[in-house]
Amino acid sequence: MAPSRPGLRPDIESLPAYVPGARPAAGRQVFKLSSNEIPFPPLPSVVAALDDAAAEVNRYPDMYATELTEALGAAHGVGAERVTVGNGSVAVLAHVLAAVCAPGDEVVFAWRSFEAYPIAVQVAGARPVAVPLDAEGRHDLQAMAAAVTERTRALILCSPNNPTGPALTATEVEELLEIVPPSVLVVLDEAYIEFVRTPDPTDGPALLARHRNLVVLRTFSKAYGLAGLRVGYALARRRLTRGFRAASTPFGVNVMGMAAALAGLRAADEVRERVEHVVRERERVLAGLSEQGWHVPDAQGNFVWLPLGRQAAAFADAARQQGVLVRAFAGDGVRVSVGEPEGNDLFLRVAGHWLADLGVDAAVPAAR
Numbered sequence: 001m002a003p004s005r006p007g008l009r010p011d012i013e014s015l016p017a018y019v020p021g022a023r024p025a026a027g028r029q030v031f032k033l034s035s036n037e038i039p040f041p042p043l044p045s046v047v048a049a050l051d052d053a054a055a056e057v058n059r060y061p062d063m064y065a066t067e068l069t070e071a072l073g074a075a076h077g078v079g080a081e082r083v084t085v086g087n088g089s090v091a092v093l094a095h096v097l098a099a100v101c102a103p104g105d106e107v108v109f110a111w112r113s114f115e116a117y118p119i120a121v122q123v124a125g126a127r128p129v130a131v132p133l134d135a136e137g138r139h140d141l142q143a144m145a146a147a148v149t150e151r152t153r154a155l156i157l158c159s160p161n162n163p164t165g166p167a168l169t170a171t172e173v174e175e176l177l178e179i180v181p182p183s184v185l186v187v188l189d190e191a192y193i194e195f196v197r198t199p200d201p202t203d204g205p206a207l208l209a210r211h212r213n214l215v216v217l218r219t220f221s222k223a224y225g226l227a228g229l230r231v232g233y234a235l236a237r238r239r240l241t242r243g244f245r246a247a248s249t250p251f252g253v254n255v256m257g258m259a260a261a262l263a264g265l266r267a268a269d270e271v272r273e274r275v276e277h278v279v280r281e282r283e284r285v286l287a288g289l290s291e292q293g294w295h296v297p298d299a300q301g302n303f304v305w306l307p308l309g310r311q312a313a314a315f316a317d318a319a320r321q322q323g324v325l326v327r328a329f330a331g332d333g334v335r336v337s338v339g340e341p342e343g344n345d346l347f348l349r350v351a352g353h354w355l356a357d358l359g360v361d362a363a364v365p366a367a368r
Helices: 044-054 066-076 089-100 116-123 141-146 170-179 204-208 238-247 255-266 268-292 309-321 341-358 360-367
Strands: 083-086 106-111 127-132 152-158 185-189 214-219 232-235 303-306 327-329 333-337
Touching: 044 255, 066 083, 066 232, 066 255, 083 089, 083 238, 089 116, 089 152, 089 185, 089 214, 089 232, 089 238, 106 116, 106 141, 116 127, 127 141, 141 170, 170 185, 170 204, 204 214, 204 232, 255 268, 268 303, 268 341, 309 327, 309 333, 309 341
Parallel strands: 106 127, 106 152, 152 185, 185 214
Antiparallel strands: 083 232, 214 232, 303 333, 327 333
16 A cells, blocks of 8 residues: 655654754853853954855856865865865755765764764765764774674764764774775864864874775864854765765855855964963863862863763753853763853852762762
C-alpha cells in the first residue's frame, strides 16, 4: 500500500537537534557567553567594506568567490584551486561529507565534540561513530584509529576541541595520519586555531603537502568576528576540491560575507590584536577558576569548559538568573565563552558562589 503522506528518511527523523547558544531576553542586561562569539564589533574596515557591498545586493555574488579563494590560497600557500568556500565551516563540512559518503559508510569523530558532526554525518547518509574523549577532555587518538574499519570514509578531528577546549599537537596529528589508511579522509577542523598558545600547534595547511587524504576546515566566525555573515572554507588537494565544489550550494557565500572576509584578511594585524586580548582574558578567567578550586581542561579556544556532569543544567540556570548566559550540555558540562571583562567577572562570581554553596568535593567529582 502506498504511503498516505510524504515520508522522511528514518535517519533524518532521528536526527539530534542542533541547540544554539541562548539569546538574551529583551529589556534586560545580560552577558551572552553561550555562543563562542568574539566580544568586539566589526572592524572599521569591515564596516566600510559592508557599506560598499550593500549597493550590490540586488546582484548575485560571484558563484566561485574568485577573489576570496585567491586571497585564501595566497594566505595559506596552497593556491586558489584548492579552496572551497561556503556558508560557514559547518556547511562546508556538509559538502565534504556529501561528496565522499554513501549509505552504509561510517564517519569517526570524538565525543563530546562539535554537536553538528553527528547531524552532518547522518544527513550525508553515513553512520556516526563517536569515540569518547579521555578524562582530560582530549581526543583519544589511539581509540579513534582503532575505530576505523573498511566502512570508514572519513575521520573528523576538532582542534581545539569544542566544547572541552584542549588542542591537538602537530606531532599527534602527523602520527595519526601515518596510521589511518590513505583511503580515509581526515578532516581537521581548526575553527579556533588562532587562539591556540601551546607548543607544537597544528598547522593544517602545512600538513596538506604531505597527506593527500587531509582536509582542513577554517572559519571567519570566531577570530575574525564574522559569525553573523557565515563564511567558512576547506583546504584540500585539487581532486578533492573539485568534488567538494560540485557538491556545494551555488552562490554559497553572499556578497556581504565575501566583502567582509576579504576586508578581514587585509586587517590581519588588527585581528591578531583582538585575538591576543581574548587570550589574555581567557588566561585571567582560567586563573580565577583555578583559585576557586575548579578543575578545568586545557582551554585553547575562546571558551572554557566546566565538566559538571549532571549539574550542567542547574549551573546554567543559576548563571542565567545572575545575568550570564552559558551553554549547558546536558549530562556533560558547561561551556562558557570568553566575552567582555565585565561578563567574565560576573561568570567568575557565579562559579565561585556555586563552589561555595556546594563545596569543591561536591562539584568536581561530577565531572568525572
